[in-house]
Amino acid sequence: MTEKRRIELGSLYSLSGSYALISEACRTGVLAAIAAVNADPALDLEFVAVERDPQGNVDLYGPLCEEILRDSSARHVIGCVTSWSRKEVIPTIEKHGGALWYAVPYEGFEASDHVVYTHACPNQHLLPLLNWVLPQFGPRGFLTGSNYIWGWEMNRLARERITLAGGEVLGERYLPIGSREIDRMIEEIRVSRPDFVLNSMIGPSSYAFMQAYRALGEADAHFRPERCPILSCNLTECELPALGEAAEGLIAAGPYFRGATGLAGGHDFGSSHEARAYASVMELARLLAHREGSETWSLAQLLAADSGAGGIVDAETHHTVLPVIIAQVREGAFKTVQRTERVAGDPYLTRGRNFPTAPMLRVVS
């Protein structure tokens, strides 16, 4: 058996607070990957997790990340769920020459030299989701979000795409993270009668909204999923327990849903959050393996040394190639309705045909 180098690996997930379910899913993936790496006799390294818990408080991310990079030998940190927290830690990561592995879906328009983005960006979630939904349900959307960058940017892109398709945005509303005051939003949706609702809220706001929307659908058939579904790019299996029946009919996009093959390499992950956190740690292990001293290298050095070896991280954008799966919750589980293989992350929507110049919907008489 190869002698194993002991390498510390930072982990920065909030185990309490409004998005704890997502953090827990990611952490499950991280710990499973660490166990797999440590048990693999072919790898000359073992990971030791250096964990910090910011408890859902965005102001703790910077200081706790600093603590990991200052007080341990870890250069790589896996963590952050909200884009807000990611933007808080990047300056710290840069200052220490470290790297952040970010394993959840986000809104794109970023390609830091110090970050690897292993989950989906809009050309891998929102745009294909709208492409699938608009022709089926109609082009009139209502946009909702939590009041921070994820919701704002998702809804900006959705508005751009819906308008290009000749559709209409009937409303756009935000709630502060953690707020459950969804009554006004629900009332506006009831009155405007859209064809679909994009839900880019997180945590308790999203759960309260989904439950109230289900009740609305029971009172008025227009708001049942077969006529006016809720769309999401951030809900996965890890939050189904918090949603219960209210998740029925939800249409979501992601690189993996439970039971999907291909991405998971034979593993049965609980959600794409868990799957991509796992994949991140495994890829880091592959990059560090059999490169003596590489645990002190910068991310750029590490990727340069691995150039051409078939890694998952694109050297230019630091994003990954993923399947795009559109799935609908039926009887408590996501069922795939469309699957596209191998879509490269395109954070600035500048590669490939993300924006058709002509409306993609025609009126059929």
Place this chain on the structure above:
Amino acid sequence: MKRPIRIQNLGGARAMILHRPHPTVAALTRQLAAIGLQVTQAWPEAGAEAMAQDFIFFDADMGHDEMFPWPVQQAPMPMVALIGSEAPGRIEWALRAGAHAQLLKPVGDNGAYSALLIARDAFDAQRAFYAEIADLRRRLDERQTVVRAVTLLSARGKTEAEAYAQLRQMAMAWRISFEDAAGRIVGGSASEEGGNGKHDRG
């Protein structure tokens, strides 16, 4: 003026960095390539290739007017100044060279995307303003033509107000500007009353 900002169409756009070889050039090239641009570097002069670029990033510290193949302030594309020394003389020169946005040196891991969008928006706004000013200036120059046209129409027994209204109606019917309609009246090509624009010169 309300114009939507252009966020699309950066894919495959060409950017030239006018700067001596330097880590700042490497960092900026990395950022621009990640965004999806094709990047070239040139120094000390831009050369004719500069004309084919969609964006120019230029060194404000060592820059000079002769580095650009166009007259001062007539860059045909958005320009971003790379500023190291914030000395007033250098900032003044960068502005005079036509900077639409700036990035502070040393360039690190971010800043290029906002610089691209801000420079392009400022460039678009500037171009729209120049076009509008040129149009207003031309119309101002044609005040005399308008006065002569109104006088000509009044000579046929109309009041000045009626002549003015008639000229406006002609412009609308011909789908040309008020000043152009006046030009036709004065030029005589529409001297027949009720000219219907069949001899449209536009």
